[in-house]
Amino acid sequence: MPQRKIAQAEMPLADHAFYGLVWAGTVLTERVDRALGKAHDLPVSWFEVMLWLASSPDPVPASVLGNSAMLSRSQVSRVVDALQGRGLVTRTPSARDARSVEVALTAEGRRLFAEADATRRDCLAPVFADLLDRADLEALSAVWRKLKAHKEGGAAGPA
Known part of the structure; x- marks a missing residue:
């Protein structure tokens, strides 16, 4: 006997x-991960960074x-290592804090990002x-801002 799914009407609205x-x-x-991998050999986590x-x-x-x-943070560090290995980002010592580094896209990184962003879209x-x-x-953006503001302990701002 096939398993039935819970109908939307049976599920509380918040759930x-x-x-x-x-x-x-x-x-x-x-979907984005597959498209970026196929077209650019670029995982979505790399694209996000x-x-x-x-x-x-x-530089950031x-x-x-x-x-x-x-x-x-450890995933970001591994992604930056991989991006640097492909010549897509540089790491430079921070001028403001000798203990930290700043990361920036290289010209090749900017070129690949532009192509990958077009693929994503x-x-x-x-x-x-x-x-x-x-x-x-606009409604989705308002929801995202509200949830993000709450996470960060700030006000949600206008919807």
């Missing part, structure tokens, strides 16, 4: 909403990078951006 976030994050991340670096005009202290990425468009309207995206 369904949480499950939906987990499901969407898992499915979309796996590159995303933070690409969004900063200046390794500790800040570790606090920003959705990876553990293309692979997500049909299953995310093209399905959602501006109000949907």
Whole structure:
């Protein structure tokens, strides 16, 4: 006899909403990981670190990078090692703190990031951006900001 699934109506709203976030994050991340791996030999964890670096005009202290990425500090360190091994990032001693290093994308890292970011957008468009309207995206952004602000102990700000 086939197993039945719990219908949405049987699941409390908060549980369904949480499950939906987990499901969407898992499915979309796996999709991006496959696309980036196939097109650029670039795991999604590497892409995430590159995303933070690409969004900063200046080199990023390794500790800040570790606090920003959705990876553990040891994972960030391993990713930076791998990226440096491929010539995609540099590590330089910090001018502000002799005990720390700063990480920056190389020219090759910026080039690869731009290509990988286009791949990410293309692979997500049909299953995310093209399905959602501006109000949907704003609502998701408001939820993300609210959850993140609570984690960081701050105010959620305007929705």
